[in-house]
Amino acid sequence: MEVKLHDIGEGMTEGDIISYLVKEGDRVSVDQPLVEVQTEKMVAELTSPANGTVKEILIDVGKTITVGTTILTIASEQGADPAPAKEETAATVAPAAPSQKSMIMERPKGAPLSNRVKAAPYTRKVAREHDVDITLVEGTGRAGRITVEDVLRYVEERDNGKTKAAAAPEKTPSVEKEPVHQPEEEFDTIPFKGRRKQIAMKMSQSLFTIPHVCHYEEIDMTELLDFRKELKAMDENISVAAFFIKALAIALKEYPVFNAKLDEENEVIRLEKSVHMGIAADAEEGLIVPVVRDADKKSLRAIHQEMKELTQKAKENKLTVKEITGSTFTISNVGPMGSIGATPIINYPETGLMAFHKTKKMPVVNEHDEIVIRSMMNVTMTFDHRVADGGTAIAFTNRFKSLIENPKKLMLELV
Structure with a gap:
């Protein structure tokens, strides 16, 4: 019985063998963890499909393999399985018959070898x-x-x-010259894998x-920050990001084209029924996007608590497949790190992403032509121009802005 690397996440194509939890000759039971694999977003354990004995481990630790590759074999208790057929490689290709060889020799220039x-x-x-x-x-x-x-x-x-053919110069006879020895450059490397x-x-x-388009806006955060102080006085500590998620969930219900995915094969735009909010998180091993599911149906308190738990699990590399898949819209809260602007890349195959940048106090002219100090934040709305147009993106961003700048108005929209 073969244990293969299967697709354990959306769009996964390959993974790295991190470590084996068993060795050849070990008896294993159904669902017993066999091997740890590093995928795009997490370290996953592959489990045994049956009771039996580990017959042969085929892949070395540290190797990168594609989905469908056999990692190890198990002899089930009902009887030993036949040895798996080995993949054909360049080193084991059978010699071609004379007729095939002549065909290869007469292959037109630029045609594929195989x-x-x-x-x-x-x-x-x-x-x-x-x-x-x-x-x-x-x-x-x-x-x-x-x-x-x-x-x-x-x-x-x-x-x-x-x-x-055009780039490579024709070889012409030339006088052999002494090779020029260039001094070796010293440099460090980091693995480009996992x-x-x-x-x-x-x-x-x-x-x-995706044809990316970025729309920029500035938002007055003063009222929201004051409202948070009021909540803190009542022992309710709700993060600013939780307000962002809730306001976006409301706006996405009114502008569902941004809570959508383009299905080019069937020529339709799929409008998602629920808002599953992806949260771009900076972890030690790289960017990862845990998901707050059904954000449109959850309270601010529930969103805040779930965000805390997901962020902590991301730092510890303990997120499950369900917790990192299925997002319909993504946010990137880079303001706490000092960012004042960016052009974020959309979390494919979603339609939009909103990034929140640094909030800072600035002199602003109010409606009475008075110069006042307000807490201002830049936001970037990146969207797929195949699915939506600039006017719709501006309207969507303005709706989000109105809810953040008037947090008590936001309360009226909560379900």
Whole structure:
């Protein structure tokens, strides 16, 4: 019986083997943890599908593997399973028959060497979206695997009119020269794998798929901060971010196009029924987005408490799959770190993301033409221009702004 890496998260294509919890020859029972795998967002445990004995561990610790790869085999108690067939690699390709060999020798210039292409499903999707014949792309991954970066590099060279044939100068006889020895540069490296690599893939996917547009607004936070002081005096400590989430949940119900996902294959925009708010969190291993589910149905107190718990679990790398999947809109509260502005990348396949920046006291001219000191905050509303237009984004942001600038009015909207 084979234990394979399966998709344990939205859009997952690969993972890193972190550690094994068993060794060859160990007896295992159903649902017993076997191996720890680092995915895009979390460390997950894969469990045993049956009672039996660990027969063979096929993948070394530290290796990155794709979804569908067999990690280990188990001999079930009903009887030993036959050994799994090993994947064909470049080193074990059978010699071609004479007729096949002649066909390869006569292969037209630029034609693919083989119909067998090593590429993840998402890489193939990127190739299709850019009208690329993936068999013509040179893979730089392990064993010649084609990566997303390979496809995008091919697109750039194609669009710029560059080809390898044109770029490579013809070889001409020349006098051999003594090789020039360049001094080796000293540098440090950090691993580009695990969550960091998965974040890179997700960001590339979003940026190359979605036409991003950013709308900027400034919000007067004075009334909300004063209202929070009143609540604190009553032993109710509600974070500012909880108010943001609740106000956004209300605005998203009125402008559901931003609580939506574009289904290009079926040519529809799916308007989500509930608001599942993603919260971009800065963890030690990289950005992660825990989700406050059904934010439109929860109180400010409940949202505040759930946010605290999710943020703590993110720091400890203890989030479950359910807690990091299914978001319909995402927020990024970077103000506490000192940010005054940014152009955030949308959490694909969502339609919008709002970032909150630093709040600072500033002189403002009020409706009576008086200069007063107010607490002002910049916000960025990033949206998918395929799904929504600028006017709708401005109206949506203005609705959110009115609720934050008038927190007692926000109370009237709560259910």
